Amino acid sequence: MLKKPFWIGSQFAASFLTFFFLLISLPTSSEELAQKQKTEYYVFEDSSQVLSLNQAKALKSEQRFLPVSANRFSADSSGSVLWLNFYIPKAEKQSAKRYLVIGPGYLDQVMLYRDASSETGEEPWLISGDSVPFSDKPVNHPLHVFPLDAEAREYYVRSTSEGILRLNWSIQSQDEFAAANQLSTFWYAILLGVLASMILYNLCLYISIRDTAYLFYVLYHFSAALLIYSLSGYAGQLLWPGFANSTNSVVPIALTIMNISGPLFVYNFLELPRYLPEKAKQFKPILILVSLLALPGLALPYSLGSSILYTCSLIVIVMIGYWVISAWRAKVAAAKFLVINFFCIVFPGALGSFGFEFGWLPDHFIFSHMLELATAAETLLLSLFLASRIKLLETEKNIAQKKNLQLQSSFSQKMVAKLEEDRSHIARELHDSIGQTLSLVHINLRSQADASETSLSPMMDQQQTLALLKQTISEVRLLSHRLHPSQLGRLGLITALDSLVKQCRIEGTPLFKVDVSIQEEAIPESKKIHLYRIVQEAVNNILTHAQASLCRISLHRENNLIFMSIQDNGCGFSNILKENSGLGMTSMQDRANIIDASLNIESTPGEGTSVTVSFNAA
Numbered sequence: 001m002l003k004k005p006f007w008i009g010s011q012f013a014a015s016f017l018t019f020f021f022l023l024i025s026l027p028t029s030s031e032e033l034a035q036k037q038k039t040e041y042y043v044f045e046d047s048s049q050v051l052s053l054n055q056a057k058a059l060k061s062e063q064r065f066l067p068v069s070a071n072r073f074s075a076d077s078s079g080s081v082l083w084l085n086f087y088i089p090k091a092e093k094q095s096a097k098r099y100l101v102i103g104p105g106y107l108d109q110v111m112l113y114r115d116a117s118s119e120t121g122e123e124p125w126l127i128s129g130d131s132v133p134f135s136d137k138p139v140n141h142p143l144h145v146f147p148l149d150a151e152a153r154e155y156y157v158r159s160t161s162e163g164i165l166r167l168n169w170s171i172q173s174q175d176e177f178a179a180a181n182q183l184s185t186f187w188y189a190i191l192l193g194v195l196a197s198m199i200l201y202n203l204c205l206y207i208s209i210r211d212t213a214y215l216f217y218v219l220y221h222f223s224a225a226l227l228i229y230s231l232s233g234y235a236g237q238l239l240w241p242g243f244a245n246s247t248n249s250v251v252p253i254a255l256t257i258m259n260i261s262g263p264l265f266v267y268n269f270l271e272l273p274r275y276l277p278e279k280a281k282q283f284k285p286i287l288i289l290v291s292l293l294a295l296p297g298l299a300l301p302y303s304l305g306s307s308i309l310y311t312c313s314l315i316v317i318v319m320i321g322y323w324v325i326s327a328w329r330a331k332v333a334a335a336k337f338l339v340i341n342f343f344c345i346v347f348p349g350a351l352g353s354f355g356f357e358f359g360w361l362p363d364h365f366i367f368s369h370m371l372e373l374a375t376a377a378e379t380l381l382l383s384l385f386l387a388s389r390i391k392l393l394e395t396e397k398n399i400a401q402k403k404n405l406q407l408q409s410s411f412s413q414k415m416v417a418k419l420e421e422d423r424s425h426i427a428r429e430l431h432d433s434i435g436q437t438l439s440l441v442h443i444n445l446r447s448q449a450d451a452s453e454t455s456l457s458p459m460m461d462q463q464q465t466l467a468l469l470k471q472t473i474s475e476v477r478l479l480s481h482r483l484h485p486s487q488l489g490r491l492g493l494i495t496a497l498d499s500l501v502k503q504c505r506i507e508g509t510p511l512f513k514v515d516v517s518i519q520e521e522a523i524p525e526s527k528k529i530h531l532y533r534i535v536q537e538a539v540n541n542i543l544t545h546a547q548a549s550l551c552r553i554s555l556h557r558e559n560n561l562i563f564m565s566i567q568d569n570g571c572g573f574s575n576i577l578k579e580n581s582g583l584g585m586t587s588m589q590d591r592a593n594i595i596d597a598s599l600n601i602e603s604t605p606g607e608g609t610s611v612t613v614s615f616n617a618a
Helices: 004-024 029-037 053-061 174-209 212-232 234-238 246-269 277-299 302-329 335-357 370-454 462-483 486-490 493-504 525-546 575-579 583-594
Strands: 041-046 066-068 072-074 081-088 098-103 109-114 126-128 144-148 153-160 166-173 511-516 550-558 561-568 598-604 608-616
Touching: 041 053, 053 081, 053 153, 081 166, 098 153, 098 174, 126 144, 153 166, 166 174, 174 212, 174 370, 212 234, 212 246, 212 370, 234 246, 246 277, 246 302, 246 335, 277 302, 302 335, 335 370, 370 462, 493 511, 493 525, 493 550, 525 550, 525 561, 525 583, 525 608, 583 598
Parallel strands: 511 550
Antiparallel strands: 041 066, 041 081, 072 166, 081 153, 098 144, 098 166, 109 126, 109 153, 550 561, 561 608, 598 608
């Protein structure tokens, strides 16, 4: 049975796609206007960028201008100049106002010429474009709007853009212009409201729970909003009306933030280091590559820099798609959210946006506003998934707490068993060794007392009795040292390890070597007793089972990690024996867990065993 967030996401994606295909079937406003106006349009692409108005007129008279049926034309090269020519008849009413609306908003310069050489000569009648401060535009509008005469006239329009050169146009009456402007403002206001509310909501979540995934969500969608409103012209109208070339300045910055914050969001949302560590290793070099590509994208002229940044965007999209698929195949719980979001919204939205900008898709409301529609849908859906992620994280936290309680209970049981084993060992040592020796001393002293009374010879002389007492004292000291090494508290871990090795250097035991390249002060005090016990247990296993001739104990530091290893060249053991290990290995693992260290035991039959402990030096 599908979980609720996944079901909601699927329904949302299906509804969005249905709405998408319904809108595709509707006729476009440009087509309706073209049929209504009955105006013929002609275009010419000037790749040399030096064509004057008179030269354009001459080319028009030579029929070098191409007639177009739709109100849209894209240049083959971004470095070209597009000329548009049309003739508009006299208005039905002398007082009627008509407007020429040119888009998109990111065009650098749009010049309107009236065919009245005696009035303007080679100079344009009106100028608009992103290179002109918004306050100097002919009409206060995010697109490039020019008022037209009521008289019948022929017009020429010269447009340039450092980026993609695409020209959309329409001639509207005053009522049509007011209605279209009101509708456009309404929809962009709704989009801004959606983006702003979701950004603020997730920013509050980040401040509350400090999950960096929410911070990168905020950065990504803030830059997406900045990109949309810069390309549409609203940013120049509302934020910096006196600043020219705003699009060419803001768009590269917004794209760079998106190309960096997008992968960082996916990286944190999917928790790649936790679930896909191998994929997480690929993240850093790819992010460095994207960042390095972004530098020339920011520094170079817009025409070249934007191409580099769009290439970065394609790399990022492919990379995110690869991560999402990998996480989904690995059954990462959060991956199903991104599968819906990426393949139903982000990926088709990016393809549609690129396809329309490059002229591969027809002029339609859906395709012309693909970036806005996809961003709105993706923002809402992803915010829903982020909210569901909180519940998912809480569930995982509860599971982890239960598992931790189980581990603590298991650890307590193992520690009790270990304590009982140690007590039994101490009891055997006291009874079998020390107890028997003391009994023998007692019998000998008793026999000496009896011998002095009866003139009989004692069992042992005084020197033999003293030797037995000395042996008993040594055994008591050795047993005490095993229970708690006195050097550890007084002189440190390194000295305690040397003392342990000296005790093991007796005839018939392996050759022990200690290799230490770290200062005693670098090892936290709270970890020393546990590290010593791990070494003690490993050495005891070597003496008991390994049949080794050499044992090497090393302690060194690499960057922020401290490594301790115990290696022998003994008989080793198989994985089956490792899986069915006794309390010794379990005790080592438990002690490693206590000090938040990683324990790795590697062994191959006939090739020895290696026990490695690594932990953070901080």
